[in-house]
Amino acid sequence: MSDKSIKDPTRRSALKLLGAGAGLAAASSFIPGISRFAHAEGAGPIKLGFQMHSTGIGASYGRWYDRTTQAAVARINEMGGINGREVVIVTEDDGTDPKRGAEVVEKFATQHNCDMVFGTLFSHVVYGSAPRAGELKIPYFVCSEGHHVASGALNRYSMQPGITDVRSQVQAMAPFIANNLGKKITMVYPDFAFGHDHRDYFTAAIEAQGGEVVASIAIPPTETSFTRYFPNIPRETEVLYHVMVGPAVLTFVKELGEFFGPQRPEIFGFLDSLEAVGLNTPGLEFLEGTYFWEGNPRHAQADQSEFDKSFRAAVGVNEMGASIDDPNDISTYSHMFSCWETLNVIKKGMEASGYKGPKDRQSLIEAVEAMTAFEHSDDHPQGAKVMNGKTHQVFGHQFISKVTNGKMVVEHTTSIEDGFYEDAVDYTTQSF
Amino acid sequence: MASVNILSTKGLTKTYGGIDANMDVDFELQRGKVTALIGPNGAGKSTFVGMICGRISATRGEVFFEDQNISSMPAHKRIQLGIAYTFQITSVYAGLTLLENTAISARRRLGKDNVAVNAKALEVLERVGLADRAHQIAGDLSYGHQRVLEIALGLAQDPVLFILDEPTQGLAETEIDDFVDLINALSGDTTILLIEHNMDVVMRTADQITVLEFGKTLASGTPSEIHNNQAVQAAYLGTAVDA
């Protein structure tokens, strides 16, 4: 190859490269809010960063968290916004991935200049993101039900004021199960930290009720079929306690039905398994007569509150917990109220602290820490709650429903106190 | 005083799935001489030299190099003793330049000394007449030139014993002449073991000839001895030499 034949493309490619570089630089200067300086305080809208599971394993939840969030913000703005300012939601997809989650928190804080971040559900994303929120000193409101905020593993900027954590939920189930279903329990749960929380806290709680866990079967998360694990369920089992997550849960229930046939023990499950799944799905007939924990009753009950009615109307959910437009599009009703309630807590906190801009973030945290109770209201349609400012965790009622003719009918509502446990942390003593 | 034989084998045998490629080969290679290994296709020549340099593991038997039993040594250790080997099927670094090819070969002995490595790498290219192509990619060379580069890879190691497996296969007449000159220039300092089909090349270079047939040594001797050997005549050379 002669020298000449290389030279020409060399110059051209080099120029192209230069051009691309210049283009990139130009493009970045147009991206809004890129400046390192904080925007003028007290002016313009309040920006809330919504960390959404649009893709990845949490996508079913993400969609409904989004709808609930949009509805809650529309309502807040209709009522005049927060401190007279409009609220806007900046949404970023975290891919249900802890690494991307942390990056997204950074993006909210330093590029979008959001006032705070909220909306994360999956625990591993919470764990991955919270350290960055703490370092960037931006309030991080999780809607996760994980036992992470209250366990003390996170930091003063992380709060969970919208939904009860799993430790409390599990503990509150034990009295009903021991008194009504049976005392010999076999647990089936995913070999995830979430499953281990169930195992540890429920085992302790049921023992306190005089019951006993006769076997715990941890299923590897990569599993797609389950029948071969069922023979490990001891024959003496009176109650099968199951909590599975992910798309394989339908298989799980179906195979459970095929395994037991007509001779099944009592079955109690966490509805996490069947969020976004209709109970009329083929294969789920087996669930008739079994019990579920519900965070918020999916099917409108006979004694439905006015608050629940207006909540459903605002989000666009019918009395069967499905989308008004599409009865096959089932919501994640047991969890999604947390976005609604969290946003209302943020509103209250901002109003109490006279929030104007990022420099008031600490007083916002302090304002939420100072809250003690929420009344059952349009702001808190799931029910009344007690806020523990020290552990940054809220505690509410839980529901136990029985599947009756394909409908979930609430059999028991726990008291808020059923879910109390000793504080593991006092965030208020930590410095900001 | 080093012995006359630089290399010898005792009872070297290779069995592939019940078939003997080599059967109890006893062989001696004289220092400083050019020895040609000839025999019909499938006589086990390549297998035999493969076992000498360790590329192919022997079923049984022993190999001695400079009076040292090297039978259990892995190939790279044998090469490090000063044995160079060129493949029957060209095996150069097709994605690298010629200079990088010979430099890799030279670097094993010369190590970190980049100046010496480069000098050596260029020198061998010069010697085989490829210096003007030093910066070309080896894979772009003609087949004949790749064969020559293969030989250069061997030369760059300054071997004590140089084993060449059918080096002239695919070379043009003039390239063969150059090759013969090269071998004759090397002989004396370097012991050469040559597998060769081209009898003309054998006769022009070899001091000694060993004939293999059906995995066994048929005969050994000087070219004229072999030329006059009845058994060899019958089995292999046939009318080709007479003609």
Added chain:
Amino acid sequence: MTKNSLYSHCLHFGTIALLVALFFLLPAYHVGNLSRIMVLAVYAMGFNLLFGYTGLLSLGHALFFATGMYGLGMAMNTFGLPSELALIVGVVCAILVSTAIGLLALRTTGVAFMIVTLMFAQAGYLTVLYFGSYTRGDEGFVIQQAERIFAGVDITGETSRYFAALILFSIVFLLIAYLVRSPFGRTLVAIRENEERTKMLGYDTVRHKLLAVIISGSISGLAGAAYALLFGYVGATFATVQYSIFPLLWVLLGGAGTTLGPLIGVVFMFYLIDLSSELTQAYMLIAGVVLVLLTLFAPQGLAGEIRRKVFKWLP
């Protein structure tokens, strides 16, 4: 040759100088991104040594990354070691694991090597879940901000984190640049190009390949440990297959067998996702299309194409 090595020195030190300069030029968000990118580029460089230079395609490098990560994380959280010691623990764990994997997996070649490394990594991932009481499984755990002090410096601030990442990146970057020009590195390239020939030139290819696996695995482990330390989170996600595929993607995009390729690949992939997610929710679609287009029009990766068309001397 000397001219090329001068160019290459200019390139490497120039890159580091540019990264220093970018800290002062870029807005905060991009500074944060770049800290992360540099640590991931260390991971990619470790992978590139094995894949780009030695020609061994491992699909299990997440195991090494996660080993470093958990080695450091558990040393700090479970055993309360200071971060400096914990970093050493993380790297030593990675050395041990990569030695073991190297000894076993190198008995295979080609696709079998890919699958064996993949399976060992999968076993590693499941092991993290199995010992959930110590590792907190998929959820992972947080290394508290107060504990993340390295050599007396609080590395949780933007500036200190950026420069910690830059120092780490520079050390590995220059080490790799030196290594691939050294006789050892040239031998790795020789093995990549033609292993049988290299063996028959008297090189101990088995030892070289083992060393390449160990160095590559240790650098990956170092990256994992640094990631945990700088960003405060340790989790099983980083042990999944996805995180074994990422370095392959980065290296192929940036240019396998080039010193600069890994950094370019990580930057490209990061901003591809980040920018396209601003345009549409379907950013994966854009990412997919761009990947396909790149393979069609820049087959040797970005740095590889630059080397092919512009700067032949690019190391």
Added chain:
Amino acid sequence: MDFGPHLLLASLEGAVTAAILALTAMGLSIVFGVMRVVNVAHGEFFMIGAVIAWAVASSFTGNPAIGFIAALIVAPLIAGIIAAVADKLILQRVNYDPDRTIVATIGLLYIIQQTALMTFGPDARPVTPPFNTRLSLPWFEIGESGFVMTWPWGLSTTSYKLFVIVAAIAVLTGLWVLMTRTKAGLIMRATQQDSETAQAFGVPVKRVYSYVFGLGAGLAAVGAVLVVPIQQAHYLMGHDPLLLSFIVVIIGGLGSLPGTVIAAILIGMSDGIISVFFSPTLAKIIATLVVALVLVFRPHGLLGKKV
């Protein structure tokens, strides 16, 4: 449950896993064998098959068998066409270069996954099996009172699961006939052995590659259609079949079709049976390590030839 019945149950479950795995892996094996490329998007063709099966089956009302049969025809066909088009548009243009094919198929994976998410949504979708009777299984043992037949608690399977095993055997037999007894099979085998020579003998290698790529995707889709009445269609479901198929193909020996079947049975069954002896996650770890070590000490797979 007693040990014996437990083992039987686990083996039955293992057989179902093996049947699906054999089909999916066979698709990958043919592509691997004939074209010598690693198709990272193979699992996504599996997913496409499942998703289309749901779409087709749910558009029929009445007897679920009609929708299922329609899905069994339509889904593999569409998956195959998508694959063949992808081959023509992308793989052909990168000349099946190994590295570039990996990146290109990763790109394809993203594209297919995101498209499925946008059109099909993030939820798991079930398909009603055409028939699904629970079959209790008897167990025989020699007790104190001699030979007795018992009906152990929980020992059962379903008629549909048995059907899956039979269907997989039927499809694989058909494939075997195709490969060994037909001209198309001959052409494929010729291309596999030596594509250049095949080309010289007038085999349209490019077209063969497109068909093979389509056939491979179609086989994955057949596996997926069979599995959706047991599991569910979900846009992320392609991940595990991809990994397992890879493992099966390598363990079986590159491009060896009988080897692939044997490896699928081995891996499917061992996955089932090891779970009898260990806790679930530990069983998975052990099964993974065992398979890896098999490969370490038999690097060319079970039936692979040393190249």
